Amino acid sequence: MDATTEDIDDLITAIAGGTAAVSANLSADGRIRIISDNLLDTLTIGGTAATEVGFAPGANVFQPTNxxxxxxxxxxxxxxxxxxxxxxxxxxxxxxxxxxxxxxxxxxxxxxxxxxxxxxxxxxxxxxxxxxxxxxxxxxxxxxxxxxxxxxxxxxxALPANGTVIANDLTAFLDQSIGGGAITAYDVSGSPVNIQLRWAKVAGATYGGTDTWNLFYQVNSTATGTTPAWRNVGVNYAFGANGQMDPLIAQVTLNNVTINGIALGNLQLVHGSGGITQFSDPNGTAQVNRLSQNGFPAGSLETVAVSEKGRVVGTYTNGRTIDLAEITLANFNGANALKRLDGGAFEATDESGPAILGAPGKIVGASLEGSNTDIADEFTKLIVTQQAYSANTRIVTTANEMVQDLLNMIR
Structure with a gap:
């Protein structure tokens, strides 16, 4: 029986619709394609008409990639x-x-x-x-x-999470990672040390996993051969569909950090609850909104001042201020009975009583205290002193005249 291409197409459609295990179609050039729906199965075509449509008896029409x-x-x-x-x-x-x-x-x-x-x-x-x-x-x-x-x-x-990138692998590492900015730390002498950061994606949702990144920092900018150039901080930063870290990593401690031979000791990276997020970037770059640190360079003492709390505050050339000492306020029950000493100092006496520390009051820096002297009493003392001086002057004058008279008598 003769059949047109349309008839064969209808027959193939019926076969495909009625047989759950196969799919069939007729190509534009008249070729019949019959494919097993299960990629793990093979499909064998036979019969007397198989060779007429291009199949060899017993041929496997679909075979998984060999x-x-x-x-x-x-x-x-x-x-x-x-x-x-x-x-x-x-x-x-x-x-x-x-x-x-x-x-x-x-x-x-x-x-x-x-x-x-x-x-x-x-x-x-x-x-x-x-x-x-x-x-x-x-x-x-x-x-x-x-x-x-x-x-x-x-x-x-492959690199472990706490491993290093050697200089020989540096080109591949830079090609497969993105810049994460830089931050300045300071060694024990206050000298600045630049810490370079990079991010590398180690797993992704595209491959059925979770978007996961690792953070690296540069340990040796002049490394060669098998010398480590970058080190992984050893933490997986995984992100959910909303771009937030899951689980949250609020902070990471880096132990015994050494940058270009300079030992910095232990450093702590504080991300907070939302400091690191992941969003799609067509350029494949990381946007650093803010990097901050609490270290500071070396400085020398520049000025000294006294605060209202009685603290001697030193200001240094690096902008830092440090409390150098504290002046303790004290009071006495008999303040007027204190013994005056040289240099504006006073000493407690039996009449003044012991010092009462922590007495209320405040210190005003860079100011002169107003005088608490009794002017009338001081003027009275001045007049008495002046009169005593005048009397002593007359005594000296009288004594001098008597000596002169005595000398004249001897002559």
């Missing part, structure tokens, strides 16, 4: 080693326990790779992207094997 025809050879391996653990191997091939297709690798990743201790993996059969990460950010992950380069891997040791 890794053995994509450059990977039977027996090639992908090796994984987490931390100091044993090497774990994935073998490609058609034998028992071996992986022949990308879809089989996906199934192994979803259902089987947990048997590979310490790793998390995903396989995208559409793009061919294979992602393998260490379960713990504190572990290293070594990826190798004869098939590694065919997947885009190269034999390397």
């Amino acid at each position: 890794l053995l025809t994509q450059g990977i050879s039977d027996g090639d391996t992908l090796t994984l080693r987490v931390g100091s653990g044993a090497v774990q191997t994935i073998t490609f091939g058609t034998g028992a326990g071996e992986i022949p297709t990308l879809t089989a690798l996906q199934s192994d990743a979803v259902n089987g790779l947990p048997k590979y201790t310490g790793v998390i993996s995903t396989v995208n059969t559409g793009t061919g992207a294979v992602t393998i990460t260490a379960s713990s950010p504190a572990d290293t992950l070594e990826v190798g094997g004869t098939a590694a380069s065919l997947f885009g891997f190269y034999t390397t040791t």
Whole structure:
């Protein structure tokens, strides 16, 4: 029986609609495409008409991507080693326990790779992207094997969360991270030390995980070879769909920080409850709104003043002020009975009584105290002193005259 293309198309539509396990369509050039709905299944076409429409009897119309025809050879391996653990191997091939297709690798990743201790993996059969990460950010992950380069891997040791970036890897690190600004710290002598920061994304929602970033700071700006150039602070900054950190990391302590050979000791990064957020940026950059620190450079004493609280305050050339001493206020029950000493000082006597510390009052700096002298009493004393001086002067004059008379008599 002859059939038109429309008839065949209708038949294919009926087949596709009535068979849950397959999908069928007719292409513009008259080719029939029948595909298994389950990527893990194969579909075999047979019958006397199979060769007439381009199928060979028993041919597999849909077959998952065969890794053995994509450059990977039977027996090639992908090796994984987490931390100091044993090497774990994935073998490609058609034998028992071996992986022949990308879809089989996906199934192994979803259902089987947990048997590979310490790793998390995903396989995208559409793009061919294979992602393998260490379960713990504190572990290293070594990826190798004869098939590694065919997947885009190269034999390397991934950075642990508390690890360093050596100078040899500096170019790759800078290409795969974004600037996070800089902050100035000060060493024990007050000399400024510049701390450079960078952010690197280590996981993302695109690959089925959580958007996670790590913060790095520069430890050696002139590092070469295998010398560490940057260090990871060792904390995962994970963000939810709303752009907020989840869980919240309010502060991070950096222990024994050394920048370009200058020891700074322990530093604390205080983020607060909303200090770090994640929002989409088409340029892939980090916007630093504010960086602040509570250190200060060295300074020398510039001025000294006295506050109302009786504290001697020193002001330094770096803008800092420090309380150098405190003047204690005291009172006496018999203040007028104090013994006067040189230099404007007074001494307690039995009549004045002991000092009463913490007496109410205040100190006014850079001011002269108004006189509390009794002017009338002082003038009376002045007159008495002047009269005594005059009387003494007359005595001296009389004595002088008597001496003169005595000398004249001797002559």
